[in-house]
Amino acid sequence: MSVDIKTTARSQVTFRAIAAHAILITYTLIALFPVFVIVINSFKSRKAIFREPLSVPTPETFSLKGYETVLKQGDFVLYFQNSLVVTVASLTMVLLFGAMAAFALSEYRFRGNLLTGLYLAIGIMIPIRLGTVAILEMMVASGLVNTLTALILVYTAQGLPLAIFILTEFMQGISDDLKNAGRIDGLSEYTIFGVLVLPLIRPALATVAVFTMIPIWNDLWFPLILAPAEETKTITLGAQVFIGQFVTDWNAVLASLSLAIIPVLVLYLIFSRQLIKGITAGAVK
Template sequence: MMHKSRSNPFNSILAHGALITYTLIALFPVFVILVNSFKTRKAIFRDPLALPTSDTFSLVGYQTVLKQGDFFLYFQNSMIVTVVSLALVLLFGAMAAFALAEYRFKGNMLLGLYLALGIMIPIRIGTVAILELMVDTGLVNTLTALILVYTAQGLPLAVFILSEFMKQVSDDLKNAGRIDGLSEYTIFFRLVLPLVRPAMATVAVFNMIPIWNDLWFPLILAPAEETKTLTLGSQVFIGQFVTDWNAVLSALSMAILPVMVLYVIFSRQLIRGITSGAVK
C-alpha cells in the first residue's frame, strides 16, 4: 500500500536551526568589526575580541571617515548602483526564466545553456573588452557603466535559479488566466511573480553582496571622485606602509549596515526559498 509523504516537523526544525547557526557564524566577523570600530588603535591590537570600555572607547575612526573624503556621496553611489542593478537583474532574469520555462521552441535548451555560461565564465575575464566598450560609448566614470556590468553579471544566475522555480508554477493557473483573457504580461506579473518571490529574494541576496562589496569594476570603470563607490572610497585609508585601522573599521561598519538592512528585508523569503525543498 502506498502512503502519502507528509511534512516532517523535525526536518523543518533542523533546517531552521541550521540556518540560525550558520547566520550566527557568519555574523561573528561583523560583530568583531563593529566592536573594534569603537576602540582605540592600541585596544584593537591588544584584545580584538574585548568590548570597548571607558578607557578604550574612541570615535576617532568615525571622525576621520566623515572628515576625509565625501563618505555620503560614496554611500549614495553604492546604494544607487546596488538597488538599480538588483531591480534590473530580477526583472530581466524573471522574464527570461519565464520564457524558457513556459514556451517550447527549437533551441530552448541550448539558449538556457548559453545563458548559464555566465555562471562558469567570470565576467572579469572580459575586463579589457568591457573597458574599451565603455570608452567608445562614453560611459567611463558614470554609474551607468557599473549598473550595466553588474546587471550582466547577475543575469546568468538569476535565469538559472528562477527558471527552475518557474517550471513548478501550475499550468492550470496560467491556462485559467488565458481563458479569462489575460495577456501574457498580466499572467507573468500578477500570477507567476508572486509565487516565485522566495526565489527572487534568494537571487537578490546572492547578487547584492558581490555588487556592494566589489572593488574591481569601480576601480576600472568609475574611479572619479564623483562616481566612487563606498568600497573604493574606503581604500584611501589603506596605504602601502601605514593603514588607519580605526578609519578602515569605521568605514566597513557603516558599509555593512545597508547590506544588513537589505538582508533583513529579504531574509524571510530567502529562508522560504532555501527550505522549500527540505521540509517536504
C-alpha cells in the first residue's frame, strides 16, 4: 500500500513538473513571436514589410538597407555600449544589494523586521515613474543629468523591491542547520552568505536577473528624461532617431530593434536552465 502511495506521489510531482515546463515553453513561444516578426521584417524591403509582414524574406524582398542606415546614421556602437554599461552595472547592484537585504530579513529576527520587509516591497506596488519630477530635481541638484550614473541609480532603485521580495522567499527555504553548522566551524556571516547561501539560490538570482534586465534594456522613459545627450543615449533612445513626425524609416527601426534584442536573448540562453528552475520551483513541491 505504501509503495502505491509513493508511486502516485512521484507521478503527481512528475506531472506537475511536466505541466509547468509545457506552460513555460508555450508562453515563451508566444512571447518570441513578435521578436520573430521584427527580425524577419528587418531583412525585407519597405514595400514587402507592409505587403507581407508575416512572410520570411525571399530573394525578391531581401534587403539590408535598414542595417546599412543604422551603421551609417548615428553612433549605434556608442548607444549599444551605453545600454550595456547601464544594464550590467544596474543588475550587479540589484543582485548584490537585493541578496544582502534578503539575507538580513530572512536570517535575523529584530523589531520591525516585518515592517522593513513591507516597506522595501512597496516599490513593487508603486511605479517609480510617479516620482519622475522629484527624481529629475534630485539629479539636477546632484549634477548627474546626462550621465550614465543617473540611470544606474534609478534602475537600481527600481529593481531592488522585486529582487528583495523574491530572494527573501527563497532564502527562507534554506536549512538553518546548514548555516548553523557553518557558524560552528567558525565561518563569518559574510562567508556564510557568499559561500553557502548564494550558490543555493542561483535559480532565484537568474530569475531576478532576467526579469530585471528586460525593463532596463527596453526603457525609453528615463533615458529620454535623465540622459538625452548624444554621448549618453541608450540603444532604445537611439532608435528614435529613425522615427520622425511625418516619415519613419521602418527598415532602420526594425534593424536597430533586431540588434537590440541580441543581448536579451544571450542572457536568456545563459540563464535559461536556472530561470526554469526558479520559475517552476513551487510546482515540484
